[in-house]
Amino acid sequence: MENMNGGCAVVRVFEQAGIDTIYTLHGGHIDPILEAADDAGMKILDTRHEAVTGYAADAHVRMTGKLAVSLTTAGPGFTNMLTAMASAWLDRIPVVFISGAPPLRDGECNVLQGGLDQVAIAAPMTKWSGRATSLNTAVQLTAHAIRTANSGTPGPVFLELPIDILYGPGEVDIDEIGSMSFEVVRPAPTPSAIEKTLEILSKAERPVIMAGTGAVLSQAGEELLAFAHRANIPVFYNVKAAGLVPGTDPLVCGTFADITRSELNPDAVLLLGARTGMYTGGATGVIPAEAKLIHVDLDARELGRLRAPQVGIVADCRETLQALLDCDTAFPQRDDFISNAQKSRAWVDDRYGNLIDTPAPIHQYQALSILKEFLDDSTLAIGDGGDTSGWNEITLADTASQPGVFASVGYLGNLGMHQGWAIAAQLAHPEKRIVCVTGDGSVGFQAMEFDTFARHDLPIVTVVLNNNAWGMSIVAQHFLWEGRDIASKLSAGTRYDLMAEACGGHGELVTEPGELKGALQRAFDSGKPACVNVIIGTDTTIMSPRTEAMLAGASPEETIVMPYYDNLEKK
Numbered sequence: 198m199e200n201m202n203g204g205c206a207v208v209r210v211f212e213q214a215g216i217d218t219i220y221t222l223h224g225g226h227i228d229p230i231l232e233a234a235d236d237a238g239m240k241i242l243d244t245r246h247e248a249v250t251g252y253a254a255d256a257h258v259r260m261t262g263k264l265a266v267s268l269t270t271a272g273p274g275f276t277n278m279l280t281a282m283a284s285a286w287l288d289r290i291p292v293v294f295i296s297g298a299p300p301l302r303d304g305e306c307n308v309l310q311g312g313l314d315q316v317a318i319a320a321p322m323t324k325w326s327g328r329a330t331s332l333n334t335a336v337q338l339t340a341h342a343i344r345t346a347n348s349g350t351p352g353p354v355f356l357e358l359p360i361d362i363l364y365g366p367g368e369v370d371i372d373e374i375g376s377m378s379f380e381v382v383r384p385a386p387t388p389s390a391i392e393k394t395l396e397i398l399s400k401a402e403r404p405v406i407m408a409g410t411g412a413v414l415s416q417a418g419e420e421l422l423a424f425a426h427r428a429n430i431p432v433f434y435n436v437k438a439a440g441l442v443p444g445t446d447p448l449v450c451g452t453f454a455d456i457t458r459s460e461l462n463p464d465a466v467l468l469l470g471a472r473t474g475m476y477t478g479g480a481t482g483v484i485p486a487e488a489k490l491i492h493v494d495l496d497a498r499e500l501g502r503l504r505a506p507q508v509g510i511v512a513d514c515r516e517t518l519q520a521l522l523d524c525d526t527a528f529p530q531r532d533d534f535i536s537n538a539q540k541s542r543a544w545v546d547d548r549y550g551n552l553i554d555t556p557a558p559i560h561q562y563q564a565l566s567i568l569k570e571f572l573d574d575s576t577l578a579i580g581d582g583g584d585t586s587g588w589n590e591i592t593l594a595d596t597a598s599q600p601g602v603f604a605s606v607g608y609l610g611n612l613g614m615h616q617g618w619a620i621a622a623q624l625a626h627p628e629k630r631i632v633c634v635t636g637d638g639s640v641g642f643q644a645m646e647f648d649t650f651a652r653h654d655l656p657i658v659t660v661v662l663n664n665n666a667w668g669m670s671i672v673a674q675h676f677l678w679e680g681r682d683i684a685s686k687l688s689a690g691t692r693y694d695l696m697a698e699a700c701g702g703h704g705e706l707v708t709e710p711g712e713l714k715g716a717l718q719r720a721f722d723s724g725k726p727a728c729v730n731v732i733i734g735t736d737t738t739i740m741s742p743r744t745e746a747m748l749a750g751a752s753p754e755e756t757i758v759m760p761y762y763d764n765l766e767k768k
């Protein structure tokens with residue numbers, strides 16, 4: 198038994214779980230945790246908005262495979278964080294969300310930052326949500342929360358720690374009730390599932406592997422590449438798994454969307470840790486109806502959700518690949534198919550290559566092509582924005598050198614997460630230059646994070662594609678409403694570069710294509726957080742292929758066009 202307050206006790210459990218980084222925004226309720234974490238030598242990274250606290254903790258997990266804590270204060274700190282919790286929930290990221298609360302004895306007393314049932318609010322967006330009611334339960338439930346987040350199908354958890362528990366001292370036996378001494382055993386596939394998988398893959402003429410976040414979280418990159426080469430199967434990824442395997446490998450051929458665009462028409466698909474849904478174009482978008490589907494996921498509910506697999510495997514992606522590698526099945530060469538798969542991104546250059554040397558106004562593709570010259574193994578790119586994300590996806594996704602780091606929006610589709618992701622990326626990879634590529638709308642949600650970057654010496658370079666619009670919104674409105682727009686314009690020429698300068702960073706304003714390279718170079722050389730504000734053309738008939746696909750097939754005579762989803766038939 199030892200005597201300590203709740204803050205110290207909770208931090209002791211963090212230490213046992215190997216947690217060494219806490220993302221936070223301060224509030225008096227949570228001071229005992231901050232004090233104990235600082236005493237324990239943990240990295241404490243404080244942001245300017247609690248959504249960013251949560252986004253950074255989420256990205257930390259994706260980029261390092263290690264747990265991180267998002268620690269926010271009671272009431273508004275908790276509610277500001279909720280978008281990050283929703284995103285982690287939909288993307289199945291094991292973030293430990295902790296918030297303070299008023300003293301237990303003051304429930305229903307109209308006290309400061311109270312009156313909300315935080316545990317109930319968090320419940321539908323977490324694997325587990327609970328409240329400590331004593332020093333012992335603070336320890337017990339911290340350990341429980343961490344074990345829950347990180348086992349089975351991963352996902353976020355929420356723990357409310359009331360201020361009186363955190364400040365109050367008492368006797369507690371951490372080793373006994375806060376035990377983290379267990380090994381996470383990754384579920385492995387059965388021999389018969391492996392046999393059926395090999396049977397399909399060895400007979401297929403046009404098999405592909407499609408990898409998603411599950412493969413990232415199980416850190417399956419090496420095994421994935423080894424199996425692809427053993428079995429002569431091209432690999433495609435969704436944007437959330439970009440960088441899991443290097444885009445420079447000859448068998449790493451593009452994103453899921455490239456499979457459809459290049460009409461590869463696979464006859465067998467090994468879907469690894471990716472769910473059927475928006476990233477696979479619904480039930481049949483990317484995976485042809487006649488293709489044989491082998492679906493590997495930790496969550497049995499995903500197997501058959503939209504599409505019945507021929508082989509459904511509830512297992513870890515890396516374990517499954519390892520089991521496949523352990524067999525000595527012979528595979529055909531499939532040279533023609535592989536060479537077609539390798540050309541699956543050629544359409545990008547064919548279609549847009551002529552834009553690289555055009556005069557102002559700068560085109561999105563032109564700007565990103567110039568930026569791409571700066572990206573290699575020593576950089577990590579993080580994407581955000583509406584149409585900007587669509588352009589990022591076709592130009593930058595294959596530059597990702599680390600899993601989880603060509604980030605684009607996930608299932609929540611939330612704009613404004615790049616600052617949090619960049620913070621975590623820079624902490625995880627201090628030696629690399631982190632580059633955010635975002636729209637002018639998206640940079641604004643959390644623009645005060647330029648201050649966080651400066652305060653913590655994080656020389657992140659933010660490139661803003663400034664089209665003075667919520668671009669994806671306005672292009673769809675103009676398309677559907679013949680030139681009319683509502684609530685989708687932003688001010689022309691807003692000086693986001695000066696916002697970075699105001700926070701102690703470096704700013705560059707670029708209006709001519711010829712200026713961009715020099716501006717990017719100066720931004721990198723400054724060694725400071727920098728913002729390169731690129732003034733883009735405002736022609737709303739120019740849209741990324743993603744937005745085009747969203748509006749495709751729109752025949753106003755027969756359909757009522759809905760953005761993002763299948764259109765409605767006119768009755």
Ligand SMILES: Cc1ncc(C[n+]2csc(CCOP(=O)(O)OP(=O)(O)O)c2C)c(N)n1
Binds near residue numbers: 610
């Ligand atoms: C938090 C949030 N608010 C609103 C939206 C709806 N939305 C989707 S794309 C988009 C426009 C994004 O504009 P910008 O970041 O400037 O990028 P652009 O499309 O201009 O490249 C909006 C408002 C969203 N997805 N997320």
Ligand SMILES: [Mg+2]
Binds near residue numbers: 662663665666667
């Ligand atoms: Mg914009």
